[in-house]
């Protein structure tokens with residue numbers, strides 16, 4: 001009995017989240033804003049990648065920076081003079097569509113072509129919570145270990161683009177980045193997986209053209 005009630009509550013939450021996510025996407029579409037949910041492990045380079053793309057891409061960029069309790073990432077993004085909202089989840093280990101909806105009035109969406117929504121660093125909780133973004137970009141790095149994809153397959157099933165970051169230090173941490181690419185491809189054969197280093201610039205052009213492609217194909 002107990003178990004059945006748990007499942008129904010969870011189901012209701014997921015249905016409500018889906019509805020709100022659809023509503024968020026309508027708001028993005030109306031403003032002609034392409035939105036990317038940026039997911040990945042803690043410290044994999046999500047904020048660093050967003051900072052780099054702000055400097056390298058020609059779009060008018062905005063950011064929602066999700067964090068458990070701090071606004072550190074929002075503070076980092078502010079330095080680039082782009083619109084940013086910091087969202088705290090409290091004890092929750094993921095953003096949800098309702099939280100994102102609350103951030104939207106604080107962003108000049110009509111002046112934003114490309115919105116990055118940095119999710120809470122985590123490979124598990126955010127998976128089930130659609131935010132209404134157009135694509136999901138997952139950023140992992142060699143420092144989490146080259147078995148990361150095998151151990152967390154679900155996040156890669158629903159992803160549109162996967163970045164394997166910090167390849168500049170792969171040897172130092174004994175990680176095989178080609179194995180990581182192969183593992184992701186085994187989970188999601190059609191997905192674009194890009195190896196990158198934000199220290200050397202490797203893979204950045206590929207990431208930019210992949211995002212450009214998604215925006216054009218929208």
Ligand SMILES: Nc1nc2c(ncn2[C@@H]2O[C@H](COP(=O)(O)OP(=O)(O)O)[C@@H](O)[C@H]2O)c(=O)[nH]1
Pocket residue numbers: 040041042043044045046047048049121165166167168169196197198199200
């Ligand atoms: N060596 C190396 N360090 C990186 C790279 N990308 C990010 N970092 C570092 O990794 C740390 C965590 O990055 P951050 O962007 O805050 O990760 P987040 O938690 O995913 O947002 C920072 O010290 C970055 O300077 C990379 O490609 N190579």
Ligand SMILES: [Mg+2]
Pocket residue numbers: 046047048073118
């Ligand atoms: Mg971050």
